Amino acid sequence: MVERFAFMQAALALYLDAERDLAHSGAWDPACDHWLRDAEAARTALAAALDAVCATGPARAQDRPLRQLARIARVMLLATDEAEFAQAHGLICEFSAVLRCPGSGPIDRHVDEMLAEARRQLAAFAALPDYAPEATAAAKGFRILARVHDRYHLLLRCRTCRRDFPTKLFVLMRGQPLCPHCLAARRAALAAEAGVAFLGPDPDHSAYGHYLAPCGHILRRQFDLIARVARGETGLRCETCHAAREAAEARRFGWQRLGPCPSRRPNYRLYRHRCGHVQRVAQANMLWGQCDCAGCGQSWSARPSFLYLFEIHLPARGPRPARDYLKLGYSAHPVKRHRHQLGLPPEASVAVLRVVAMASGHAACACETALHRQLRRAHPDAVVPRAEFADGINVTREIYRPALRPVIEAALDRIEADAGAGAAAS
Ligand SMILES: [Zn+2]
Ligand SMILES: [Zn+2]
Numbered sequence: 001m002v003e004r005f006a007f008m009q010a011a012l013a014l015y016l017d018a019e020r021d022l023a024h025s026g027a028w029d030p031a032c033d034h035w036l037r038d039a040e041a042a043r044t045a046l047a048a049a050l051d052a053v054c055a056t057g058p059a060r061a062q063d064r065p066l067r068q069l070a071r072i073a074r075v076m077l078l079a080t081d082e083a084e085f086a087q088a089h090g091l092i093c094e095f096s097a098v099l100r101c102p103g104s105g106p107i108d109r110h111v112d113e114m115l116a117e118a119r120r121q122l123a124a125f126a127a128l129p130d131y132a133p134e135a136t137a138a139a140k141g142f143r144i145l146a147r148v149h150d151r152y153h154l155l156l157r158c159r160t161c162r163r164d165f166p167t168k169l170f171v172l173m174r175g176q177p178l179c180p181h182c183l184a185a186r187r188a189a190l191a192a193e194a195g196v197a198f199l200g201p202d203p204d205h206s207a208y209g210h211y212l213a214p215c216g217h218i219l220r221r222q223f224d225l226i227a228r229v230a231r232g233e234t235g236l237r238c239e240t241c242h243a244a245r246e247a248a249e250a251r252r253f254g255w256q257r258l259g260p261c262p263s264r265r266p267n268y269r270l271y272r273h274r275c276g277h278v279q280r281v282a283q284a285n286m287l288w289g290q291c292d293c294a295g296c297g298q299s300w301s302a303r304p305s306f307l308y309l310f311e312i313h314l315p316a317r318g319p320r321p322a323r324d325y326l327k328l329g330y331s332a333h334p335v336k337r338h339r340h341q342l343g344l345p346p347e348a349s350v351a352v353l354r355v356v357a358m359a360s361g362h363a364a365c366a367c368e369t370a371l372h373r374q375l376r377r378a379h380p381d382a383v384v385p386r387a388e389f390a391d392g393i394n395v396t397r398e399i400y401r402p403a404l405r406p407v408i409e410a411a412l413d414r415i416e417a418d419a420g421a422g423a424a425a426s
């Protein structure tokens with residue numbers, strides 16, 4: 001602790017020197033840019049040194065006042081307005097009794113001297129003049145257009161987007177003002193890459209924004225998440241549409257989706273059977289209509305047949321790179337055995353993207369055949385040549401490129417809507 005505090009004091013001394021150099025140079029001074037960069041670097045180093053002290057747990061009684069004083073200094077350095085800065089500085093006087101080391105041992109005296117010296121440094125910090133704001137603004141990418149209300153409030157013009165925004169003198173001098181227009185533009189660009197439209201920040205949570213999804217629903221998401229979606233690291237799903245799809249899946253088997261499972265297990269939902277009985281069912285089982293009603297005993301095994309869409313991932317093997325394919329097919333049984341049916345190697349993985357229940361095996365087979373014919377005709381480039389996957393997947397039907405997924409999903413949506421209408425009519 002003592003070493004880290006001493007290191008912090010050295011950083012603070014360098015920072016004060018840099019700020020004083022800056023105060024004595026003017027905007028006309030060619031060295032001004034250089035002074036500003038020095039001051040910024042010294043400020044960053046000081047912030048890191050303060051963080052190090054604040055993050056250290058006190059090992060003995062003498063460490064406590066050191067850490068407390070460092071905490072106050074940290075608030076002063078990171079303060080975003082005059083009042084916050086003044087309040088933090090005021091704490092040093094207010095708690096002067098606590099910010100001392102009263103003992104008489106050699107360590108106590110040494111620590112007490114350090115504390116006294118740090119208090120003098122912080123008083124000098126508080127007395128720094130508000131030097132040449134024009135030069136600071138220029139170095140930080142802005143131009144001062146006007147003072148607003150008083151000398152502490154400025155109207156800045158951003159050099160990047162040439163638009164204006166108000167800020168506090170204090171933020172400009174002791175930090176980096178953020179241009180709200182550039183920030184919004186960056187967020188809108190990221191949102192576009194993620195496939196949604198940026199509507200604006202959430203006024204209640206600075207980490208969240210509102211986005212318009214292609215389906216027309218408004219999503220509230222963390223900015224970080226949208227950045228990850230834009231980089232392709234994760235997906236973005238509209239919870240409203242997803243719940244509606246789950247409800248439609250359940251309706252076709254005579255179940256009403258009531259909501260999430262009361263036990264909060266993420267993969268379960270609460271459903272009401274057409275007989276009135278309410279029970280929880282794993283969502284994956286409902287997808288296949290695979291659920292016995294504990295109320296009336298109706299069994300899913302009487303259920304008809306299914307169209308499905310899988311994504312198959314074959315990892316890299318020897319000279320062959322990793323491959324991803326889409327498999328569209330039908331099955332009379334919930335395809336728990338898909339791995340076996342497709343003759344996949346053990347290292348392959350399969351994700352079930354869609355399952356559409358059909359009235360009969362005959363209907364499923366006819367639908368699948370017609371769909372393959374359509375896709376082959378309209379998207380011949382998306383049909384993978386058999387030689388390319390014959391080593392990994394043992395099927396006779398078409399295998400498609402992943403890019404065809406939206407087309408296949410749209411076709412399955414239409415089939416699902418028809419099947420749903422048929423089930424509702426019967
Ligand atoms: Zn800007
Ligand atoms: Zn939606």
Ligand SMILES: [Zn+2]
Pocket residue numbers: 273274275276277293294295296297298
């Ligand atoms: Zn029932």
